[in-house]
Amino acid sequence: MNYTDVINRYTRYDTKLIVDSPYIKWDGFKNSTILITGATGFIGTQLVLSIAKASMDFNLNTKLILLVRNKQKAKQLFLHEILFNKIKIIEQDINKKLKYNSQVDYIIHTASNTDSNSFVKTPVETINTIITGTRNILEFAKNKNVKSLVYLSSMEVYGIVNSDTPLEETDYRCLDLLNERNSYPQAKRLAENLCYSYFKEYNVPVKIARLSQIIGANIPYDDSRVFVQFAKRAVEGKDIILHTDGLTVRNYCYITDCITGILTILQNGMSGESYNVTNKSIALSIKEMAEKISEYGENIKIKYDLKIDNKYLPKIKLLLNTDKLEKLNWQPEINTDKIFSKLINGILYQKYQNLILNQNRYLKIKNI
Numbered sequence: 001m002n003y004t005d006v007i008n009r010y011t012r013y014d015t016k017l018i019v020d021s022p023y024i025k026w027d028g029f030k031n032s033t034i035l036i037t038g039a040t041g042f043i044g045t046q047l048v049l050s051i052a053k054a055s056m057d058f059n060l061n062t063k064l065i066l067l068v069r070n071k072q073k074a075k076q077l078f079l080h081e082i083l084f085n086k087i088k089i090i091e092q093d094i095n096k097k098l099k100y101n102s103q104v105d106y107i108i109h110t111a112s113n114t115d116s117n118s119f120v121k122t123p124v125e126t127i128n129t130i131i132t133g134t135r136n137i138l139e140f141a142k143n144k145n146v147k148s149l150v151y152l153s154s155m156e157v158y159g160i161v162n163s164d165t166p167l168e169e170t171d172y173r174c175l176d177l178l179n180e181r182n183s184y185p186q187a188k189r190l191a192e193n194l195c196y197s198y199f200k201e202y203n204v205p206v207k208i209a210r211l212s213q214i215i216g217a218n219i220p221y222d223d224s225r226v227f228v229q230f231a232k233r234a235v236e237g238k239d240i241i242l243h244t245d246g247l248t249v250r251n252y253c254y255i256t257d258c259i260t261g262i263l264t265i266l267q268n269g270m271s272g273e274s275y276n277v278t279n280k281s282i283a284l285s286i287k288e289m290a291e292k293i294s295e296y297g298e299n300i301k302i303k304y305d306l307k308i309d310n311k312y313l314p315k316i317k318l319l320l321n322t323d324k325l326e327k328l329n330w331q332p333e334i335n336t337d338k339i340f341s342k343l344i345n346g347i348l349y350q351k352y353q354n355l356i357l358n359q360n361r362y363l364k365i366k367n368i
Helices: 009-019 042-057 071-077 079-084 116-121 123-144 180-202 226-235 255-268 286-294 336-358
Strands: 033-037 063-068 086-091 106-109 148-154 206-211 213-215 240-242 249-254 274-277 279-285 302-304
Touching: 009 042, 009 255, 009 336, 033 042, 042 063, 042 079, 042 086, 042 255, 063 071, 071 079, 071 086, 079 086, 106 123, 106 255, 116 123, 116 180, 123 148, 123 180, 148 180, 148 255, 180 206, 206 255, 213 255, 213 336, 226 240, 226 286, 226 336, 240 286, 249 255, 249 336, 255 274, 279 286, 279 336, 286 302, 286 336
Parallel strands: 033 063, 033 106, 063 086, 106 148, 148 206, 206 274, 213 249, 240 302
Antiparallel strands: 249 279
16 A cells, blocks of 8 residues: 555644644653654554654654664655654564664654454464563663653453443453463553563653554554444445444544543653543444444445454453543543544545545545
């Protein structure tokens, strides 16, 4: 795919929303160096765009160090930012010791496998990348004596939950140790413990952001996440197919609120602590999400092709309490309708950008 497709007018608008957020003290990053791992990923990309724009808009002189697996992809994604901002791209496997000689002030560790198919197909690699990569970043942070580090974790660390009560950061449930799908949440749990251990033993100022499902206009068209698959079907005028009963309920959060949450934790969070990041007012089942997305298409039906497959989690109801993060002066801004209209806009642009620019009438999609 053309990587620049994900940085479209909708992504740029989201970037402006983040830069204008009242929750981030951008002056706190003045003359600082920020390392972002997984910088070309879904969340990493939006972080880079936002921090670079803020640095340019507010004359922050912020230097960005981008740790990526594909340098050419990074150059394509951030061509504008590279021209007008201080950006250094390092192409390296996160499983190897990071070599960078200059000082780093802040780190946001986003690099992680998020494809549920690979959790099942390559559980050993899933575990190794999460643990080894996190250890390498923590060791680097210790040696650089950084001011703050945020590790991106997942709501999946809470285990198999079926409750109407939103979970606080100290609430945990069981996970089946003998299930390859759980390579991801179990590794995330261990990585969190590794973060805490580095804090206690070496005083590394690490904070943990436990993210819910994150939706954004900049998510790549070929991403495997279920909401992307639903949006693609709607945009292409095809029926949406569910491979489960669709009754699993989770919180969702838009990318702009996710980024402001991460940066709030980076600046204001307590070291050795975890924080839930989501929009607690948005709790949808997979079926409800499919129904909402189908409304953007023409005569889109919801159909079922039920499968027994370990890549799908058992039915859960997992809600997050965000009181702890909100006490750091943060609030989500994007509601349910805006989340899905923004998602559809981003997917539409990537699929039919020439038609969107010139011939909207040919698209079988409702006005958004």
